Amino acid sequence: MTVTTRRADAQRNIAAILTAAADCLGRDPGASTSEIAKAAGVGRVTLYGHFPSRAELVDAVFVQAIATGEETLGQVDLTGDPRDALSRLIESSWHLVDQYRALLLAAQDALPPGRVHELHAGPMARVERLLERGRSENVFRTDLPTSWLVSVMHNVMHGAASEIQAGRITSDQAAPYITATLLAAFTPPQSE
Amino acid sequence: MTVTTRRADAQRNIAAILTAAADCLGRDPGASTSEIAKAAGVGRVTLYGHFPSRAELVDAVFVQAIATGEETLGQVDLTGDPRDALSRLIESSWHLVDQYRALLLAAQDALPPGRVHELHAGPMARVERLLERGRSENVFRTDLPTSWLVSVMHNVMHGAASEIQAGRITSDQAAPYITATLLAAFTPPQSE
DNA sequence: GGTAACTCGTACACTGGTGTTCGACAAGAG
DNA sequence: CTCTTGTCGAACACCAGTGTACGAGTTACC
Structure with missing residues (x-):
């Protein structure tokens, strides 16, 4: 002010x-x-x-995008069964990822390294918290670090965005595919 | 000639x-x-x-990279238990992905759209064939399209490369993490 | 050793972007 | 109504890259 x-x-x-x-x-x-x-x-x-400068403009846009995104994510109910909560979270964040895909690229080569990750910290923390809870309830696997699971989630969603852009899947299919994939990936391995 | x-x-x-x-x-x-x-x-x-032109140079480099990569991948034994075969394939392709990560980016914005995907067709087919076999033996899930599974594999490996570059995991950890993640993701869902 | 193929550096024209300066002009605030 | 704040377009300097032209020099080949 x-x-x-x-x-x-x-x-x-x-x-x-x-x-x-x-x-x-x-x-x-x-x-x-x-x-x-x-x-x-x-x-x-x-x-x-x-x-x-152009960079500061990009930064401002990115900050704004994160803020509105975080607002949307804040309305997601993350209580109850972690698996259901994850589904809901994916459903919401998926649209954001798809929407801000190109903006992310812009930020990545206009902003100093680390800045993007720094601004992502907020939304990331939300995901991490949910995963941690799922782990402590033995619903999600604990043989891999949480940060890795977050990364997998991130990459699968971005991959889905690419697949849509390439016309190999439709926008409607994305969320169910992502959910099905991640729930399986996060399930504790059976000690056969 | x-x-x-x-x-x-x-x-x-x-x-x-x-x-x-x-x-x-x-x-x-x-x-x-x-x-x-x-x-x-x-x-x-x-x-x-x-x-x-610069573009044709990039193309030539990319073609060469694909060729040597495919040669390496050709030596991987893909017979036997599809899960073990997948592990072996990941172990090999992982290094390639890590190595050619930046080159891929170069190709993506120097080459006409579709060209990259076109050149990727070879290696992709190899993965697809293995996944199809695993599906027909009920070892890999069939409730998602094969092309989606390929994409997931692709993105998880690229994500691992990012994580290494960011210093969040080490090069040694990558392959086991990727394998553990993908085997779980590709396992048929239990109809609880 | 002659010749064609190749290489080198420099210089040039062109493109497409960024960021600044200038002076004239409009629009909001008090 | 006035004065400050903001806007506008056009021009400019600058940079970094691509691709070309030229002419002199060098290297492989036969």
């Missing part, structure tokens, strides 16, 4: 730039500042007036 | 460029032709004398 003195049209433009950037970067991770400014109905100079 | 008339030093240079390119692109997917030429101990002009 250091800048309570911000003219109304400036605030409007900032918002327009942010949503336009989210949109452009969502379609093409390499979208230029010109494209974004044009899409926002704003001059390129104005854009640089609010965001000192 | 249209070009039996190729001077010896030219052949040497082509080979040097190819291996240098594999090396550079393996470290930085965006490596420039200058970097590659320098690494090959060759002028940039010479490089363009053999490869009409």
